[in-house]
Amino acid sequence: MIYYLLHNLLPFKQELLLLLGIFILLLTQIFGGKQHTEWTLQWVNLLLLIIVLAGFWPVGYNSAFSNMYQLTSLNAFEKSVLAFAAYIISLQGYNWLQRFEHTYEFYVLVLSSLLGMFCMLSSTNFLFFYIGLELSTLPLALLVNFQLNKKQSSEAAFKFIMSAAFASAILLLGISFLYGLSGSLNFNAVAAKLILNPFSLVAFLLFLAGVLFKVSVVPFHLWTADVYEGAPISVTAFLSVVSKASVLFVLLNLLFKVFYHLQSVWHIVMLILLLVTIVIGNLFALRQENFKRFMAFSSITQVGFILVAFLGNAYNASTAVVYFLVIYLFSNLAVFGVITYVENAFDKQNINEFKGLYKKNKFLSWVLLIGLFSLAGIPPTAGFFGKFFLIMSGSENLNYIPWITLAAVNLIISLYYYLRVAIVVFDNNVEFDAPTIAIPQPIKLSFIICIVGILITGVGSWIYHYIYSLTAAAF
Amino acid sequence: MGTVALFILTIAAIVFSAGGILASRFFTKSVYNPQKGQPYECGIPTSGTPWSQFHIGYYLYAIVFLLFEVELVFMYPWAVIVQKIGVGALVEMFAFIVVLFIGFLYAHKKGALKWM
Amino acid sequence: MPEVLQKILWLSTALFFIGVYGMLTRRNMLAILMSLELMLNSVNINFVAFNKYLHPEKLDGIFFFLFIVTIAAAEAAVAIAIIIHLYRYHKNIDVGETEELKY
Numbered sequence: 092m093i094y095y096l097l098h099n100l101l102p103f104k105q106e107l108l109l110l111l112g113i114f115i116l117l118l119t120q121i122f123g124g125k126q127h128t129e130w131t132l133q134w135v136n137l138l139l140l141i142i143v144l145a146g147f148w149p150v151g152y153n154s155a156f157s158n159m160y161q162l163t164s165l166n167a168f169e170k171s172v173l174a175f176a177a178y179i180i181s182l183q184g185y186n187w188l189q190r191f192e193h194t195y196e197f198y199v200l201v202l203s204s205l206l207g208m209f210c211m212l213s214s215t216n217f218l219f220f221y222i223g224l225e226l227s228t229l230p231l232a233l234l235v236n237f238q239l240n241k242k243q244s245s246e247a248a249f250k251f252i253m254s255a256a257f258a259s260a261i262l263l264l265g266i267s268f269l270y271g272l273s274g275s276l277n278f279n280a281v282a283a284k285l286i287l288n289p290f291s292l293v294a295f296l297l298f299l300a301g302v303l304f305k306v307s308v309v310p311f312h313l314w315t316a317d318v319y320e321g322a323p324i325s326v327t328a329f330l331s332v333v334s335k336a337s338v339l340f341v342l343l344n345l346l347f348k349v350f351y352h353l354q355s356v357w358h359i360v361m362l363i364l365l366l367v368t369i370v371i372g373n374l375f376a377l378r379q380e381n382f383k384r385f386m387a388f389s390s391i392t393q394v395g396f397i398l399v400a401f402l403g404n405a406y407n408a409s410t411a412v413v414y415f416l417v418i419y420l421f422s423n424l425a426v427f428g429v430i431t432y433v434e435n436a437f438d439k440q441n442i443n444e445f446k447g448l449y450k451k452n453k454f455l456s457w458v459l460l461i462g463l464f465s466l467a468g469i470p471p472t473a474g475f476f477g478k479f480f481l482i483m484s485g486s487e488n489l490n491y492i493p494w495i496t497l498a499a500v501n502l503i504i505s506l507y508y509y510l511r512v513a514i515v516v517f518d519n520n521v522e523f524d525a526p527t528i529a530i531p532q533p534i535k536l537s538f539i540i541c542i543v544g545i546l547i548t549g550v551g552s553w554i555y556h557y558i559y560s561l562t563a564a565a566f
Numbered sequence: 567m568g569t570v571a572l573f574i575l576t577i578a579a580i581v582f583s584a585g586g587i588l589a590s591r592f593f594t595k596s597v598y599n600p601q602k603g604q605p606y607e608c609g610i611p612t613s614g615t616p617w618s619q620f621h622i623g624y625y626l627y628a629i630v631f632l633l634f635e636v637e638l639v640f641m642y643p644w645a646v647i648v649q650k651i652g653v654g655a656l657v658e659m660f661a662f663i664v665v666l667f668i669g670f671l672y673a674h675k676k677g678a679l680k681w682m
Numbered sequence: 683m684p685e686v687l688q689k690i691l692w693l694s695t696a697l698f699f700i701g702v703y704g705m706l707t708r709r710n711m712l713a714i715l716m717s718l719e720l721m722l723n724s725v726n727i728n729f730v731a732f733n734k735y736l737h738p739e740k741l742d743g744i745f746f747f748l749f750i751v752t753i754a755a756a757e758a759a760v761a762i763a764i765i766i767h768l769y770r771y772h773k774n775i776d777v778g779e780t781e782e783l784k785y
Contacts, residue, residue: 117668118668218749221750232760232761233760240771242771270732625766629762633755
């Protein structure tokens, strides 16, 4: 009996660990008298690390909920990536969370959001997919509101929940048409019934629009910058890395497993969207003064580059996307770590206020510089290799090469604004007006993880091969 | 045939009600005193304006109520098949309610149900 | 396709776009939320109608409808909580007034 139960529950190990964490947090809130914030921070971080490691446990028996849930080793790896990003964000928010009065709630919401993402990643059914999507979005809206005394924050939260709900309404309309078309909600059953006709095209485009809303591809990007600016900085990091990565992982699954009969259509849609996304993201990033808004448009551009890979075949595309997202995690979080620390310690948000940081603290500035270089894709850093594989995957079909070249030219524009920030930081003529900087241990640890990650993932080709072997098993 | 009857009935209803109101207008003498202007003619006099805003506490109750009440939706399909499935279904519903109950306890502990 | 289904689809499409229209034009946050519910309910009508007229052998559509109802309630609760917070601290729920974040 117990063996049977364990055998059935083993595919869910990562979700179960998250659930365990959520329940412990809630129960300590209900029955615990005194609050032990410091201790909570420690054990939640440990739990997240255990979830990361659990992803590498070999996958045996792998489906549940009458086949609504299916775990492949690629899914398990993706879940580990997401949990690892959450771990780094939790480390970086250390000095904010320490004096924050709602630390428990913060973690409950972060963990539930992760739970939703995990469910979404392993779903093979539109119902389960939808539940996961909503479970991952709703807690985020509350997290955005967590600067409780600032109007900006509530405003951002309202914008976020409304655009997310609007997107999911459109997505649901698409799903309802897909259901009418095929009579089933199962991915495989829907895929078998899809042929290129106007009805399935409408259904697919509605569905795609709903999903792309969440990753803020350009016609649907209007909420991004506002929400990123209004949210507490740790939540912004979570939104720009974890939330985006999860939806992109799922998009891989959906496009190559469910909608592959409509490939000729979504190639064109993706091509148009990615060009618009890269150009508009770049142009808006040029003129941003606020660091968070700058990172918002930078992340929009990065998503545009990720879409390039979707033009290739399933194996190359998913390997390139997962590989790039691992790199994106490290580089984006290196930059966000510095912004988080500076904002939490000195309440500075504007790029110009970072002037002279190098003179004050060399370590912080180097971390920022390496992160920015990696985002821009300058060779010794991992970002270069990530972008290289994305473009290689996209240019498989020779017809698309001119357009992809156009996208690659945009890399040069992006180089300009990333370097502009770097120059501001390394400006030696101005004093960074703040008292001396002492970085707490957990934050230092997160920086070291990010830097090592940026350097290792680019050079170590075995990581790419490892992801490729996972993909080959999954598709 | 039916429509004509309905038409006549409608006309008759309008004539009767309008006739009654008009007749009272013609045959009675109107007297006004301040008590007549009150929302309730009997009982203690009302205090304050009827357009006051509701206390924000009502909305908190409403949210908590909304959340717990909607979850009942899942019990209807469950109730249809619980006999067929047996103990397993009972255990699952029990787990579901325990989760809801933890949420309820949390709301209680945080003072969402306390009148402010 | 049965004729009734066609009429129901007209109804649900109309509802959906009334919802979209309301969402884009209303100034009051609660009215926006109501428009959103309209959109979700039109999708519900779609699901139930498809289930009844096209695929009556399984109840997938009905179950999806149940889940949409509950999740819409959760969404409304979160949105209302945010609106109440805005109102409590800033005494205004007109969308035109929430304009600190721009460009």
